[in-house]
Amino acid sequence: MGDNQKRFIEDSLDLLNELDESLMQLEANPLATAPLEQVFRTMHTIKGAASMFGFENISQLAHLLETVFDKVRQGHLPVSDDLISITLNSFDKVRDQLGKTNAGKSIADDFLDEHIAHITQFLRTFDISDVTGETGVVDQESTYLLLINPTIQIEEGSNHPIIYIVKDLETLGSIKTQEYKDDGKQITQWRIILSTPVSTSEIESYFIFVEHECKIALHHLTSGNLLESMEFQEIINRYFANEYSEAEFVKQTKEFSDRNKSVARSELLADDEMPGKRIVHDSVIKVGKHKIDDLINWISELIILQAQLLNIAQRNRITALDEITERMETVINHLRDTSLEIGLVPVEVLVTKFKRLVRDLSKLQGKKVNFLSKGTETEMDKDVIEMMTDPIMHLIRNAIDHGIERPDVRKRAGKPEYGTIKLKAFRSNTFINLIVSDDGKGIDRERVLQKAIEQGIVKPDDKLTDQEIFNLIFRSSLSTADTVSNVSGRGVGMDVVYQRISELRGSIDIASVAGQSTSFHIKLPLSRSIIDGLLVLVDKTCYVLPLNVIERIDRIPFNLLGRENRICTDILVNESLLTVFSLRKKFYSESIPPKTTDIISVDVNGIRKGIAVDSIQGKIQAVLKPLGEHYQNQEFISGSTILGDGTIALVLDPQRLFNT
CATH class of the missing domain: 1.20.120.160 (HPT domain)
Structure with a gap:
């Protein structure tokens, strides 16, 4: 192909x-x-x-x-x-x-x-016998000047699509064409005079697949078919022979039209030399995704090299090199941000798929559902959007099947017949937020809990919060549906949602009011490959924590963590009770602890928790590298990065760390 x-x-x-x-x-x-x-x-x-x-x-x-x-x-x-x-x-x-x-x-x-x-x-x-495409209605003809300037080399007699397009234009009406070539027999321009009832937008549509290989200028000369006139044919011949410039040809055409009592109007759509023109789609360049990925990978390597250069400068106390590395850091940061922006696409590209899904499923189930979206101009990484398509579709299916009631049920409940599913997107700090909500019957808290007890997922005497009960719907095979349909009911789908969001180092929160509504709030990091992090030290090992989840840092005596070897404990930090996870007690309990420990307060699903480390080393731009096979099953580690001295630091996932 x-x-x-x-x-x-x-x-x-x-x-x-x-x-x-x-x-x-x-x-x-x-x-x-x-x-x-x-x-x-x-x-x-x-x-x-x-x-x-x-x-x-x-x-x-x-x-x-x-x-x-x-x-x-x-x-x-x-x-x-x-x-x-x-x-x-x-x-x-x-x-x-x-x-x-x-x-x-x-x-x-x-x-x-x-x-x-x-x-x-x-x-x-509908008793319509004409299926040939002939409408029987002839619109008023107009005469156009069309200039095609290839931006690539096209040889005379080649099979390039533009050559076929020029031939296809002959089917639109009366046409007169002149082809221009350079000394090397490469086509440099086509000048076309076309009289046709076809609109300008339809003429432009012929070039939509070759717009990156040529510049198109389309100029509406006048209404009517001027090519029927021998006098106008002579004006064209003089223009084709370069006796008239383009502007002079337009002027002669207007004067000829005026003499023939035609209404002249100028509607120039491209080419910089004539007033009122615009270049069609010239500001957009299509680039393969693999090229953007390669660019980001090389920038990632550049970040690592810059960190190594900075390390050498600081170790050897070379002032001049310090200044250069600082300027390099600024340039690389801008380069990184620009490269990441190139790979972003608006959430809007997903909206049509979701509208279509809502339309088809609501008709299938005999329900009336509207789909609304807000903030769809928010941009996300193309890979993230592709990975999030299925999870959001599962949430929408779930809303239609389990949430939105049938029209008669909604009317009895005092609700409008049409249910509403909303998708809201917005950016906050370094997170992309996606909220999928519906105005259906909400999540039946007691039913979910009962199903979980029946399947042995929780014990009857367990005391669970509403959020913990809602999160049970993400468990594989758990479903509250009475019957299995071709939409849902097998207990799969919602576990895929949670798994995919976790793979993207994101989080999801559920809010539901019985009989009124349900919403799923998804938070995803802006970038998958490069993150701003905090470099910390525990014993002799370096770790990186994502900077976007950190709220504050406090230093306390190590002995306040408790004498017993408890990994997670509640202690008073900054006059607030905080659940603190000790990395030292988890992984390095045999070594001698320091006198003080730094408590890093992080946001875990909307709840503030603490992570205890030996010391803070500073901020770092972490280029995420894939984990080796020995760490594939360690869910609390989301990746690794190479430090300036060439050593490896593990990037921690705070949300999963508290589940270890």
Whole structure:
């Protein structure tokens, strides 16, 4: 598979997500014209590009659906639930085909035949015999100047997609084209005069998959077909022969139009030389994720080298080198932050999937559910977003299946028929916060506890807080569902949520009010690979604690931790009772303890707890490295890092440390 075909697949998958969003907007407001026009344009784009890159079955399917929605535009067909469902299901199949092709799997030519037949039958149901795509309505023609300037080398007679696009433009109406080449036979520009009823947005859509390989300037010259005039043909010939500059050609065209009582209007969409132009998508560069990962890895190595250089400077007391390393640290910090920002994408990319999930599941279960989102412009690491997709989908499924009641039940409870699921995203300090909430019946505290007792997860006489009881739903195989459905009920899903969040060094809190609501608050670190940490020493071993969970540090006599060898104990720190975990008593109880110990107060699931260490070494930028096989089962260690002197420090996970 060639690079152009791979790029088509990537861009098409993005277009399909946009299509889902537009279709659901149209379903919510069937009379809205904006989403209808967006649906039509997207299908038109996919149709043309699919044909160009050899996906004839996708092109045929998009062509049929384009015809259907053109009938909607003309008022011949209503926007119905069946229409939206057929379209969504059809393009789900297209998404499957593109995904499998991208993975190198072969796809049968008749992969979409069933959906094509279904759509054809749908059209016949409405007694519409025209399924060829001809609308029977001719829009007013306009004449355009189109300039195509390749930014890569394209040889005359090659099979580059831009050459085929230029040929495809001939099908839109009357056209006159001039191709320009340099001495090396490389094409430098196409000048095209096109008269067509097609809109500017549809003309632009032909170039969506090659926009990174050329600059496009589209100029609406006037309404009507000027190519029918021999006088205008002469103006074009003089422009093509470079007797007229571009600006002079536009001027001559306007004067000619005025003489023929045509209304001239200028709507320049690209190219810097003419007023009112803009360069289409020139500010966006697509970069492969692996390249960003490589960049961050090299910056990580640079951070380690800078720490080693600083260590040498301090050990040898080289003042000049100290100054250089300080400046290097500033530059590397900016470089690190910039590189991390490059890999961030907005949470918004997930929203369409969740809306679609809510739509499909609510219809399946006979419930009425709205999905609302807030703060979706918040950006997260692309890898984190991909890893969080399944957990959030499990939470939404759980909310629809267990939380949101049926419309009749909600009415009896004095609630609106439509339940609401909300996704809220925001950034605080170095955390990304995601809150998934619903206004359903809440978590049945007693039922969860009873199920846990029946399965032996807890004992009948155990005294548990509400939070501890709510957390039981994350236990594998525990479910409060009376029956098993194709959505939930087997006790799997919620344990996956907890496991995935833990893998990302995050936390999740549950709040629920019986009969009213449930919310899940997820906190995730902003970066997975580089963290700001506090370097601490215990005996002769260095550890790193993430700086974003640390609240304060206090120093107390070591003997206040108690004479008995208790790893975790409650002591009075800064006039407050604090549960303190002693790393020394856990791992180094045989060595001689220091006279004092530093107590680091950390936030563990909203509760302040303390970690006792021998001493604080200072702040550090920790580049996380994977653990060796001997540490794979130590859940309280989230990674390791290399210090400036070349030694290894283990990065601790405070949340899991208190579970050891």
